[in-house]
Amino acid sequence: MKHHAAYGLTMEEIDAVVVEDSKPMQTILRSILLSFKVARVRVFDSVDDALEACLAEPPNVILTDWRMTPTTGFQFLRLVRHRHMEPLCYVPILFITAHGTRNLVDKALRAGAHHVLVKPVSPSTLFKRLQWLVNDDRPMILEHSGFYNIYGIHKAMNEQAEKLQSLDGARLHHRIAIQKRNKVEDAVEVALDEDQAAEEQAADGGDEVIFKETPSAAVKHIRNAEFATIKDVKLH
Incomplete structure (x- = not known):
């Protein structure tokens, strides 16, 4: 050498x-x-x-x-x-x-x-x-x-490539998590607005608001948001 x-x-x-x-x-x-x-x-x-x-x-x-x-x-x-x-x-x-x-x-x-x-x-x-x-x-x-x-150049370049691949994977995971959070937050905001409107409507009609065991609008929207996110991840 x-x-x-x-x-x-x-x-x-x-x-x-x-x-x-x-x-x-x-x-x-x-x-x-x-x-x-x-x-x-x-x-x-x-x-x-x-x-x-x-x-x-x-x-x-x-x-x-x-x-x-x-x-x-x-x-x-x-x-x-x-x-x-x-x-x-x-x-x-x-x-x-x-x-x-x-x-x-x-x-x-x-x-x-x-x-x-x-x-x-x-x-x-x-x-x-x-x-x-x-x-x-x-x-x-x-x-x-x-x-x-x-x-030693090939070993060094392979190690660097692995680090870059891991970094790219971490960035993708973070981007998916952010997308999921944004969709859930949007769903929660829409659902809370709908629940508030329903409560106001019931109050104006003099009826008592009765909470049932069926999922509320907020829960439905959150589930829909999570399902859409999971679907997007599988497609990508």
Whole structure:
């Protein structure tokens, strides 16, 4: 097992490659990185150009966009991580994308990316991520597929997925409980109004209000509300 290429470096020792097909974004990232006083920044418009330069002279950090043509950032990651790309396969990759969905992040990290940042990225955020990166001591391991990956990443992502699933389940349960409570409260309010009207009508007629063992309007409305809620839950 071997550490990634940026492990233990200082900010001034970082040789960074930026792969970005947007000229304005290229300028922004170059400016931010140079403000950190890194050793060197090389910028490329496409994966093909970047890959050729990286093979000739490997950097120790790669920052890349996700959506590019004709070769995407994800394809770039897979190319870099193959064992035949050594020593480039040990270079950490940070994605900077405008499409930071949960599925994208999961896919990127499981394939060997070290982090995913969402555009627009602030200098402070990028600085903290680079500081975190040079201190990240997780080794790189060769999987049976022939690709290098971060040790323990699949276990960590599975645990995170379970936590998110549990959280989603708790939120669903809470939402159903709130819906049930609202329906019952509405039913109680309507039923009490009807009971009050019935009492007033009986009082106006001079008749004595006699409570029977049959369910009152309030009880009927509450039962109807509970039944409707249970029905909704089963349908969902």
